[in-house]
Amino acid sequence: MFISCIIEAIFSELSSIFLSVFYIVSFLILHTKGYFKRLFNYFSYVGRMALTNYLIQCIVCAFVFYGYGLGYLDNMTITTGTIFTFIFFIIQMIVSKIWLSNFHYGPFEKFWRYLTYQGNLY
Numbered sequence: 001m002f003i004s005c006i007i008e009a010i011f012s013e014l015s016s017i018f019l020s021v022f023y024i025v026s027f028l029i030l031h032t033k034g035y036f037k038r039l040f041n042y043f044s045y046v047g048r049m050a051l052t053n054y055l056i057q058c059i060v061c062a063f064v065f066y067g068y069g070l071g072y073l074d075n076m077t078i079t080t081g082t083i084f085t086f087i088f089f090i091i092q093m094i095v096s097k098i099w100l101s102n103f104h105y106g107p108f109e110k111f112w113r114y115l116t117y118q119g120n121l122y
Helices: 003-034 033-050 051-067 078-102 107-116
Strands: none
Touching: 003 033, 003 078, 033 051, 051 078, 051 107
16 A cells, blocks of 8 residues: 555656656747747747736736635636636737837836836836
C-alpha cells in the first residue's frame, strides 16, 4: 500500500512535468507559424498591462463568482467556466491593445510608476 502511494506520487509529478513541457513546446511551434504569430502578438499587450489585467480579473471574478456579487461559483459548470475564461481573456487582449495604442502604460502600471519614482513619471 505504501509503495503504491509513492509510485503514484512519482508518476503524478512526472506527468505534470511532461505536460508542462508539451504546452511550452506546442506554444513555441505555433508561435513560429504565420497566422499564430500574429495571434500571439496580442499576448504582448496583455503582458505590458499585467498589473491592470490581474486586478481587473480579480475584481470581475470576485463579483461574478462570490456571494456578494452574482454568486455563480457553485452554479457554473466546468464547460461554462472555461468558456467564460476564454471570452474574458480575449476581451482583455482586445482592450489592452486598444488602450496601449493610445497610452504608453496601463492605468495601474502608471500609478505604480508614480509611486515608485515619487511623482517623476519620465
